[in-house]
Amino acid sequence: MSKVQVMNGNMAAAIGAAMCRPDIIAAYPITPQTPIVEYLADFVIDGKLDASVSEVESELSAMSVVTGASLAGSRVFTASASQGLSLMYEPYFRASTLRLPVVMAVANREMISPQTLWGGPQDTLSVRDAGWLQIYCEDNQEILDTMIMAFRLAEDKNVLLPINVCFDGFYLSHMAERVEIPEQEDVDAFVPKYVPEHIKLDPKKPMAVDPLTNGYLLAEYRLKHMMAQQNALKLIDEIDEEYEKKFGRSYGGAIEEYKCEDADYIIVTMGSMTGVAKDRVDAARAAGKKVGLVKVRIVRPFPGDKIANALKNCKAFGVVDRNVSFGWNTGIIYEEVCAAMFRNNLLIPNVPFIAGLGGEDVTGEHFDYAIDTVIAQEGNADKHYTVWLNREDKGI
Amino acid sequence: MKEIRLHGIGGLGTVKAGEMLVHAAVSSGKYGNSTPFFGFERQGAPVTSFVRLGDEKIRAKNQVYNPDCTLILDPSLLVSAPVFEGLAEDSYVILNTRAEDPTDVIKDPNVKCLAWLDATSIAVEMLGRPITNTIMLGAFLKATGWVDKEALEAIIEQFFGAKNVEAFRRGYDEVKIHEFR
Known part of the structure; x- marks a missing residue:
């Protein structure tokens, strides 16, 4: 019997991480992620979690601590957002290229400037090519469940890569809703103890880490790293299926398809905006679209x-897209989807949208407009300009 | 599904009030979500919290634009925040006011019911501070009946103790209600 509790997204991330029994936790506070680490520190103080929480003076140190701890064979967890993530960049890259299965929650926050603290995945999307795995969640249940799946995925022998579990700041991090907490023994069975074989700091068996390496060897590192990423793509679907068998919840693995089978028009979304979008898809269906x-x-x-x-x-x-790709004049996911379509010899009329930057709300009306704009694009091979979805009373 | 918008100012417990409604719904086997929206967190700044309550899983995780009920936790918000914006047809307004009969502040024909009381005075008297959230939840529940009373009282006790359950009951008992239709 699982337990039901009302919690915000940060608590869902903290509980999901705690249930996977990390040995070492190090993080530095930054809005809107701060409560994750506070909750975990409480769990440790209350005796609910047997982990060592390392107090650090910056995100650079946080990532360095979990990198070192992971090298020493620990299961590790950290969390950050926005400028905090930016400050980690050097050890962030190293964690992936050293193939360390660090798990990091990110309560996505828009990037400076001007100063902002509200939600948006510009922070993690901007480091998407640093070799980490990245998953984005739609609601608090998905955050908790994905956290558990993330440890499995990251630590799999065919993957061994760090992972970001991302969710929109405030819209999820501070939103309270019903979440089912699985049984600890079931999570223990699903996420077995982490036993590193590929790399481990051990004074009895000295090992050089990060030696100066020639290009031809570095290319082999990169090739294997890229293969590991592709392995993760297959594995996420398998883990999702296994999770459904064990816990009764599935998220579709790499993507979720909602009413796509007979759809003439499809909207691609990511993160917390998806729920409203599904409601508007239903409304469009009811109107015969x-x-x-x-x-x-x-x-x-x-x-x-x-x-x-x-x-x-x-x-x-x-x-x-709730983000921008500077230089493309569109959002990031749009460009990636277009690349995927071209590589699969599919040229289908399409429209790029940008919405909800800096934590602005993405509304049902925005999706109604987006749906109608996409429908109107049918049969039109011309490039559609990027549509910025704003509230009528605000915006540019 | 019912959509509720809570208007408060930092320090009144506006966000917690929204969360307590969700707790009460979920502990009765129902669903809900509560999304706070604040600018920079500080006492005295306007705070809005958006709540959805329903019998089934609620997918929308965004702001509420056409509330079935708006709760106004401080009288000053009548002039400082768009508290009546976008009210749905047959909606409820729950107002903290010193006025004996504030029915004339309601101009919107969509409003079905106005419930009001001087929550600030009750709060100062009972709690020693002008924190009105639990009293306003009492007024809200009497007017709407949208969550289970015992469940809400249990959550209030868990969050803020027995004294606030008393405050909630005073809100419930002392609220005045005017039905426009």
Whole structure:
């Protein structure tokens, strides 16, 4: 019997992480992530979690501590957001290229400047090519469940990569809702003890880490790292299926397809905006419009073939991005979806949308407008300009 | 599904009030979510909290634009925040006011019911501080009946202790209600 509790997204992340029994936790506070580490520190003080919490003076130290602890064979956890994540960048890259299965929750927060503290995945998306796995969640139950799946995925012998479990700041991190907490013994069975074999600091068996390495050898590192990413793409679907068998909840693995089977028009979303979008897809269906939705869950590795397969029979699609790709004049996910479509020889009319920057709300009306814009794009091979979805009383 | 918008100012327990409603719904086997929206966290700044309550899983995780009920935790918000914006048809307004009969502040024909009381005075008298959230939840529940009373009292006790359950009951008992139709 699982337990039901009302909690915010930060608590869901903290409980999910705690149930996987990390040995070492190190993080530095930054809004809106701060409560995650506070909750975990409480669990340790209350005797509910047997972990060592390392107080650090910055995010750079936090990532360095968990990197060292992971090298020494520990299961580790950290959390950050926005500028905190930026400050980690050097050890962040090293954690992935050393193939350390660090698990990091990110309560996504928009990037400076100007100063902002509200939600948006610009922070993690901007470091998507640093070799980590990245999963984005839609609600608090998915955060808790994904945290458990994340340890399995990261520590799998065919993957061994760090992972970001990402969720929109405030819209999820501070939103309270009903969440089912699985039984600890079931989680223990699902996430077995981490036993590193590939790399481990041990005074009895000295090992050089990070030696100066020639390009031809470094290329082999990169090749294997990229193969590990592709292994994760297959594994996330398998882990999701296994999770459903054990815990009764599935998220579709790499992507979720919602009413796509017979859809003429498909909206691609990610993160907390997806729930409202599904409501509007239902409303469009009720009005006779054959609309579906693809939710992107994993961004690294990018599930390009799965997305292309989901979109292949539609007449037009749109991608709603809560982020920007400077230089492309669109959002990041839009460009990645377009690349996936081209690589699968699919040229389908489409529209890029940008919405909800700096924590602005993405509303039902925005999705109604997006759906109608996509429908109108049917049969039009011309490039559609990027549509910025704003509230009428605000915006540019 | 019912959508509720709570208007408060930092320090009144606005966000906690929204969360307690969700706790009460979930402990009765129902669903709910509560999304706070604040600017920079500080006492005295306007705070809005958006709550959805329903019998089934609620997918929307965004702000509420057409509330079935708006709760106004401090009288000053009548002039400082758009408390009546977008009210749904047959909606409820729960107002903290010193006025004997504030029915004339309601201009929107969508409003079905106004419930009001001087929650600030009750709070100062009972709690020694002008924290009105539990009293306003009492007023809210009497007017709407949208969550189970015992469940809500249990959550209030868990969050803020027995004294606040008393405060909640005074809100419940002392609220005045006017039905426009």
